[in-house]
Amino acid sequence: MIAVEEVSLTRGNFTLSRVSLKVPEGSYTVLMGPSGAGKTLLLECIGGFKKINGGTITVAGKEVTMLPPEKRSIGFMYQDYSLFPHLNVEENIAYGLKMKGIDSRERTDTVDMLLSSFSLSPLSRRYTGSLSGGEKQRVALARALATKPSALLLDEPFAALDPDARLSCMDEVKAIQKDNGLTILQVSHDRDEAYRLADQVVVMDKGVILQTGTPAEVFSYPNHPTVASLAGFENMLDGTTGVSEGGRTQLLIGKGSIFADGIFPGGARVLACIRARDIMLTDPAMVRDVPLNRIEGEVVSTVVTDQGYQVRFADPFSLTIDIPGNQLSKVYRPGDRVVALLAPEDVHIVRLPGSPVNGGSAS
Amino acid sequence: MRFHERFAEKNRRYSGNSLAVFWIPGMILVGIIAMALLVIAIPVLRNPEYLAGAASDPVVFQAFLVTFLAGFCAVGILAITGTPLAYALSRTDAPWKGIVETLVDIPLVLPHTVAGLMVYLLFMSRGLLGAPLGEIGLTFEDAFPGIVAAMVFVSIPYYVNAVREGFGRVPVQLENVARSLGASPIRAFVSVTLPLTTRHIMYGALLAWGRAIGEFAAVIMIAYFPVVISTLIYYRFNTGGIAESQAIAFLLILLCLVLFFVFRFLTRRAGVYDDRS
Numbered sequence: 102m103i104a105v106e107e108v109s110l111t112r113g114n115f116t117l118s119r120v121s122l123k124v125p126e127g128s129y130t131v132l133m134g135p136s137g138a139g140k141t142l143l144l145e146c147i148g149g150f151k152k153i154n155g156g157t158i159t160v161a162g163k164e165v166t167m168l169p170p171e172k173r174s175i176g177f178m179y180q181d182y183s184l185f186p187h188l189n190v191e192e193n194i195a196y197g198l199k200m201k202g203i204d205s206r207e208r209t210d211t212v213d214m215l216l217s218s219f220s221l222s223p224l225s226r227r228y229t230g231s232l233s234g235g236e237k238q239r240v241a242l243a244r245a246l247a248t249k250p251s252a253l254l255l256d257e258p259f260a261a262l263d264p265d266a267r268l269s270c271m272d273e274v275k276a277i278q279k280d281n282g283l284t285i286l287q288v289s290h291d292r293d294e295a296y297r298l299a300d301q302v303v304v305m306d307k308g309v310i311l312q313t314g315t316p317a318e319v320f321s322y323p324n325h326p327t328v329a330s331l332a333g334f335e336n337m338l339d340g341t342t343g344v345s346e347g348g349r350t351q352l353l354i355g356k357g358s359i360f361a362d363g364i365f366p367g368g369a370r371v372l373a374c375i376r377a378r379d380i381m382l383t384d385p386a387m388v389r390d391v392p393l394n395r396i397e398g399e400v401v402s403t404v405v406t407d408q409g410y411q412v413r414f415a416d417p418f419s420l421t422i423d424i425p426g427n428q429l430s431k432v433y434r435p436g437d438r439v440v441a442l443l444a445p446e447d448v449h450i451v452r453l454p455g456s457p458v459n460g461g462s463a464s
Numbered sequence: 465m466r467f468h469e470r471f472a473e474k475n476r477r478y479s480g481n482s483l484a485v486f487w488i489p490g491m492i493l494v495g496i497i498a499m500a501l502l503v504i505a506i507p508v509l510r511n512p513e514y515l516a517g518a519a520s521d522p523v524v525f526q527a528f529l530v531t532f533l534a535g536f537c538a539v540g541i542l543a544i545t546g547t548p549l550a551y552a553l554s555r556t557d558a559p560w561k562g563i564v565e566t567l568v569d570i571p572l573v574l575p576h577t578v579a580g581l582m583v584y585l586l587f588m589s590r591g592l593l594g595a596p597l598g599e600i601g602l603t604f605e606d607a608f609p610g611i612v613a614a615m616v617f618v619s620i621p622y623y624v625n626a627v628r629e630g631f632g633r634v635p636v637q638l639e640n641v642a643r644s645l646g647a648s649p650i651r652a653f654v655s656v657t658l659p660l661t662t663r664h665i666m667y668g669a670l671l672a673w674g675r676a677i678g679e680f681a682a683v684i685m686i687a688y689f690p691v692v693i694s695t696l697i698y699y700r701f702n703t704g705g706i707a708e709s710q711a712i713a714f715l716l717i718l719l720c721l722v723l724f725f726v727f728r729f730l731t732r733r734a735g736v737y738d739d740r741s
Contacts, residue, residue, distance in 0.1 A: 150640045170643035177644040184491045185739045187659045196655075197645030228737050248645060 102126040103147060103252050103286055108156035110146060117308040119145060119156070124252070124301070126161075127282040129275065131164055131289050131299035131316075134240035139308040140288040144254045147286070148177045161284075173198070176245030176450035180257040182237045190240050191216065191225040215243040235266040242277065255287040259294060271297050281426035292320060292333055304328045322449060328371050329451050335421040339453075342369045349445050357417030359394040361448035372451040377423040379447035382412060382433065385439035385440050394443040396420070400433045414441055500621030501717065508714040513706065518711035524696065526666030527712075528719070531693040534608060535677040538615035539669050542623040547665065551653065554631035572621040580685030583614045589687055615676035623672035630664020631657065670727060674720070715741045 103124040117139050124130040134140050145151045147158055149170035157166045164175045182191050194215055198208040211268060216222045219239045229237060237419060238258060245253060256273070259267045277299050286304050295302050295316045302319045304311045306327040307417040312319050323329035329337055342365045343351035347359045352373050361373060385397055398420075401413040409426035412433055413419065420441055507514050519525050549568070553561060571579055587594040587604035594604050604610035634657050642652035658665075678695035688695065693716055701709035 145640070146535065148640065148644055150643070157741070169648075170640065171646045171648060175644060177641055179637045181637070183635065185638060185642075185656055187656075187735075196642070196647075199654075200642070200646035200651060230738050250644075355707045421466070 102159070102161065103284060104157075104159040105143070105147060106157045106159075108143070108146060108153050108158065110142065110151060110153045112142065112151075115139060115142070115308060117153075120305070120308070120310055121156075122303050122310055122313065124284055124286045126284055128300040129278050129283075129285045129287070129298050130301040130303060131287050131295040132303045132305065133289055133292075133295060134305040134311075135290070135327060135331070138306045140305060141256050142308075144177075144256055144286065144288055148175055148254055149173050163251075165301040169331050174248075174251045176248070176250035176253040178241050178245055178255045178258055180249060180254070182241035182246070182258075182261075184232075184237055184240055186228065186230055189226050189228050190221055190232070193229060193240055194221075194244045194247050196244060201248060205375065211247055215247055217377060219243045221224070222362050232264045233266070235270055238262070238270055239273075242274065246277075246281075246283075252284040255285060257288050257290070259289075259291075262438070274298070290331075292316075292331065295320075295449070304331060314424070323374065323451055326451055326453065329372060329374045332374070333376075334374035334449070335423075336380075336419075338373045338375070338418060340371055342367050342371055342450075350450070352448070352450070355418030357396060358394065359443065360445045362446045362448050363450060365450060365452075370453045372453055374444065374449040375420070375447060375453055377411065377421045378425075379443065379444040380422040382414070382422050382424060383442065384431075384441050385438055388440055388442065390443060394441075394445060394448070396441040396443065398439065398441065400435055400437045400439055402435055403433055412439075414439065501511065502712055504714050504717065505614040507707065508710050514707050514711035515714060518708070520717055523691070524693075524712055524715070527691050527696040528691045528716075530608065530611065530690045531677050534611040534615055534692065535673045537612045537624070538619060540671045541612070541616050542619060542672050543665070543669065546623045546668075547627055550627035550656070550668075551631050553624070554628045555636065568624050569653050571618050576618065576679070576681035577685070579618050580614065580682035583610075583617050583682055584686045587613050604686055606689045608687070608690060611683050611690070611692055614682040614686050615679055618679050618682050619672035619675040622675050623668040626668030626671055627661065627664050630661035630668075633664075634660045660735070663731075666727075666731050666734060670724070674724075677720075701723050 103122075105122050108117060108120045115137075120139075120143060120252065122130075128151065132140050134142065142151060146153050147160075149165065149168060153166070157164055158174055159165065162172060165175075166272075170177075179449065188196065191212055195208050195212045198211055203211070213222075216225050219242065221236070221239055221243060224232065224236060224240075229240060232240065243256075255274075257272055258328060262270055271294065274285075277283065287294075287298065299316050302312065302316050303313045304325075304327065306325075311325045312323065312328045314322075319328060320332040323332045323334075326337070338354045340352040340354040343353050343358065344367060345351070345364045346365065349362055350365045352359050352361055354373060359373070365371065388395060396414075397431060398416045398418075400416050401415045401419075402412045403413075406423070409421060410424040410432070412422045412424060414422055422441060553568075554565065564673050574582075583590075584605075586592055587593065587597075588600050588611060589603070589605055591604075594679045597604070602609055604613055638656050638660070639649075639652045643649070647655060677692075678694060679692075680698065683692050684695050689697070693712065697709045697716070700712060
C-alpha cells in the first residue's frame with residue numbers, strides 16, 4: 102500500500118497543499134488532472150526525488166518520508182521510459198540488481214527470466230535507442246520489476262505510444278499488475294486509460310486532491326468543475342438553482358430552465374453537466390406532454406461524426422447533442438426548430454466553488 | 465523517379481546553391497588559416513636543414529616535453545576539479561549560480577597578461593596560495609608547477625563550459641530512475657551521468673589541452689623556466705631569427721595535428737551508443 106498523508110511542498114509559485122491519498126495493496130490507482138495539476142510532482146515526492154515540506158509517506162507499511170529514493174523500494178517509470186542509452190537491454194534490466202549487490206549468477210538468472218517473460222530475449226544485446234515504443238516500455242517495466250519493488254509509480258507510461266500499441270501495452274501492464282499483485286500509482290490525463298486500468302481514480306488540480314473513487318463513480322458523479330471536465334461532459338452549463346419540488350430542483354440556465362434530480366438550496370451557482378448522448382432531439386410537433394425536460398430551440402450546426410451526427414443547438418441556451426447513426430430518422434439542418442428532450446436524472450449538478458454547500462445530493 | 469524524390473532532389477540542390485552565400489565569406493577565414501600554415505610550411509620545407517636542426521636540438525625536445533607534460537597535468541587537474549564543478553553548475557538553479565558562472569568565465573575574457581599577473585600574484589613565493597604551498601615544498605616561480613598553474617587558470621572555462629553542457633544534456637530523470645533502482649547519488653553519477661557525458665568530457669579536455677599548451681603570456685610571467693614551446697619560439701624569433709622559430713613552429717603544428725588526429729581516431733566511437741549503424 103502507498104499512503105500519502107498531508108503532504109505539502111512549495112516549488113516556486115506551485116504548492117502541493119496537504120495532499121492525502123491511499124493506494125490499496127495490490128490495486129491500480131490512476132492519478133488524473135489537467136496539465137500543471139502537480140501529478141508528476143506528487144509522484145516524484147513519493148519516489149523521493151523531491152523533498153517535502155510536511156506530511157508523511159508510507160510504502161508497504163514502512164514510513165519512507167525521510168529515506169532517499171534508493172532506500173524506498175519504489176519502482177519509477179517516466180513517460181519516455183528513461184532507459185539508459187549507454188547500456189543494452191540486458192544491462193538495463195540488470196542495473197538495479199547490480200546496484201543492490203546481487204551476485205552475478207543470480208543476476209543472470211533473474212534477467213533471463215524477465216527477458217523471457219517480457220518477450221525481450223531476441224533484443225537482449227540491442228541498445229535502447231533502436232527499440233520501438235512498446236519494446237522500450239517492456240524493458241522499462243522489466244527493469245523496474247527486477248528489484249521486486251513494493252510499489253510502482255508510472256508517469257504517463259502510454260502517452261508516447263501509437264494508438265494500436267497503446268491498447269495492447271495497457272492490457273499487458275494490467276495483466277502483469279494482476280498476476281503479480283502489484284501496487285501501482287499511475288499518472289494519466291486519459292479517461293479511457295482510467296476506465297481500462299484503474300481500480301481507483303484520484304483527481305487533482307492545482308496541488309489539491311479533488312475527488313477519489315472508482316472510475317464509474319468519479320466520471321458519473323463529478324464533484325468539481327475540473328473533474329466534470331475530465332469526465333468528458335460535453336455540456337457544462339453555468340446556472341443558478343431555483344425552487345425544489347418532488348425531489349427535483351429547477352435550474353435557471355441562460356434564458357431557459359430545466360429540472361435536475363436532487364434537492365439543492367435556492368440561489369446557488371452550479372454547473373449542470375449533461376452528456377451529449379443523453380439528449381434526444383425531435384420535432385416540436387411530435388411531443389407535447391412528456392415527464393422530461395423539454396427545451397425548444399434552433400439547430401445551429403450539424404457535424405458528421407464516426408458515431409452518427411453531432412448537433413449544436415442554441416436558444417434558450419447552447420447544447421451539444423449526439424445523435425447515433427442508427428437512431429437518425431431525420432437529418433437536421435441549421436435553422437430548423439427542434440425540441441431537445443432530457444431526463445432530470447441525466448442532469449448532474451456540480452456546485453461551483455463559493456456556492457452554499459448544504460442541501461441534497463444530485464442523481 | 466517519384467514525385468517526392470524529385471522534390472527532395474530539387475530541394476537539396478536548391479539549398480546547395482543558396483549555401484554559396486554562406487560559403488564565400490566563410491572561406492575567407494579558412495583561407496587565412498590555410499595561408500598561415502603555408503607561410504610556415506613552405507620556407508621550412510625549402511630549407512629542411514633548419515627543421516633537422518630543430519628536431520635534433522635537445523632544448524627543443526625538452527621544451528616540447530615540458531609543454532605537453534604540463535598540458536596533461538593541467539587537464540588532469542581540471543578533470544578532477546572541473547568535472548564536479550561542471551556537474552554542480554548543470555544541476556543547480558540557485559540564484560548565485562550566475563556569479564559562479566561569471567567567475568568561471570573570467571579567464572576567457574581577460575588579456576593573457578592580466579591572467580598571468582593574477583597567477584603570479586597568487587602563486588609567487590609570497591602569494592596567497594604560493595606562500596602556504598611553498599611551505600610544503602611546492603614552488604611555482606620559475607618551476608614546472610608554475611607552468612601547470614598558469615595553464616590550468618587559462619583553460620578553466622574551456623573545460624568547465626564544455627563539460628557542463630554535456631551534463632546538462634543528460635536528463636535528470638535518468639538519475640532519478642537509477643536512484644529508484646538502488647543507486648546512491650555518487651553511483652548514479654558514475655554509472656549513468658558520467659558515461660553519457662564522455663564525448664563532452666573528451667572535447668572539453670582537448671580544448672583545454674590545446675589552450676594550455678598554447679599559453680605564452682601567463683606562463684612566462686610565473687615561470688620563464690623551464691622553457692615551454694611558445695616561450696622558446698618567441699625567444700628564437702628574437703635571437704635566432706624567423707627561420708629558426710619557423711622550424712620549431714612547424715614541428716609543433718605537425719605534432720599537434722598528429723596528436724589531434726590520433727585522439728579523434730581513438731575516440732571516434734566513445735560515447736556513441738547506437739547499434740543501428
